[in-house]
Amino acid sequence: EVQLLQxxxxxxxxxxxxxxxxxxxxxxxxxxxxxxxxxxxxxGLEWVAAISSSGEGTYYAKSVRGRFTIxxxxxxxxxxxxxxSLGAEDTAVYYCVKEVIGEQKxxxxxxxxxxxxxS
Amino acid sequence: DIQMTQSPSSLSxxxxxxxxxxxxxxxxxxxxxxxxxxxxxxxxxxxxxxASTLQSGVPSRFIGSGFGTEFTLTISSLQPEDSATYYxxxxxxxxxxxxxxxKVEIK
Numbered sequence: 001e002v003q004l005l006q007x008x009x010x011x012x013x014x015x016x017x018x019x020x021x022x023x024x025x026x027x028x029x030x031x032x033x034x035x036x037x038x039x040x041x042x043x044g045l046e047w048v049a050a051i052s053s054s055g056e057g058t059y060y061a062k063s064v065r066g067r068f069t070i071x072x073x074x075x076x077x078x079x080x081x082x083x084x085s086l087g088a089e090d091t092a093v094y095y096c097v098k099e100v101i102g103e104q105k106x107x108x109x110x111x112x113x114x115x116x117x118x119s
Numbered sequence: 120d121i122q123m124t125q126s127p128s129s130l131s132x133x134x135x136x137x138x139x140x141x142x143x144x145x146x147x148x149x150x151x152x153x154x155x156x157x158x159x160x161x162x163x164x165x166x167x168x169x170a171s172t173l174q175s176g177v178p179s180r181f182i183g184s185g186f187g188t189e190f191t192l193t194i195s196s197l198q199p200e201d202s203a204t205y206y207x208x209x210x211x212x213x214x215x216x217x218x219x220x221x222k223v224e225i226k
Contacts (some may be wrong), residue, residue: 035215037163045155045163045206045217059213062120095162104151104210105168112162 002026004096004110011116012086020081022096022110029077030054033099035106036070036081038092046092049081050099063089086117121146121209125218133226138194140221142207147187151211154183154192156203157220163206167192199225 007021022034036048049070050059058070069082079096096110122145132138142152150170155163165174167183170190182193194201202225207218 037217044220045157045208047208047213047215047217050213050215061214100168103168103172105153105165105174106155106163106208106210106215107165107168107174109162109164 002098002108004098004108006094006096006110006113009094009113009115011118013119014087014117016086016117017082017084018086018115019083020094020096020113020115022079022081024077024079024098027098027108029072030074033101034070034072034079035097035099036079037095037097037106037109038090039095039112040089040092043092048094051079053101083115086115088117091115091117120214121148121211121216123207123209123216123218125205125207125221127221128219129222129224131224131226132197134197134199136197138197138201138223140192140205140207140223142185142190142192142218144188144190144209148209148211150186151209152183152185152190153208153210154181155206155208155217156201157206158203166205168210194223197223197225201225 035050051070067085072079093112097106098108152170154167157163171183180195
């Protein structure tokens, strides 16, 4: 059974930092691209970042480029999102998502982690 | 970036109705289009990928079609459990933009 287990989020002050993690099981992690998608309260889905299966390729939404870093540890089957210079606009539920190359589909989603940026 | 729009933004229909949601893209990208269903407080669920391929385990009343810049998701016979918000997403190139969503309610 595929599982994507995300770390706890929390309350962060504006300008602060936070690292999210996504521990996976039930599939060959090292052969899949992975993504982060977020959803602001009451809002729609926003793709945030992607990382290739090897970790060599990383891609970001303009809204987070230069502030967020996506990474992965294939030996631990875990993906990360390092978030810096957080602002109120980053308040959202963050989802880690497994991608299927070729079919280009996001087939499994984590449970979501709420990140609240507020003083 | 490819921009995505959806129409309508919301709809209300009766059990058994045929419901159609349209997704349009600002530029053509073949069939790299996914549809997701999201219920309140839950993660999105993949329904359709590559515009018309039904994800395993998804009921056959969900039908996807389209190519290029215009796509549709049809629910052939609306069921109570279909009350949700539906999103399209282009998966052709990053950024993998989602449509703004269509909220489907049951009358």
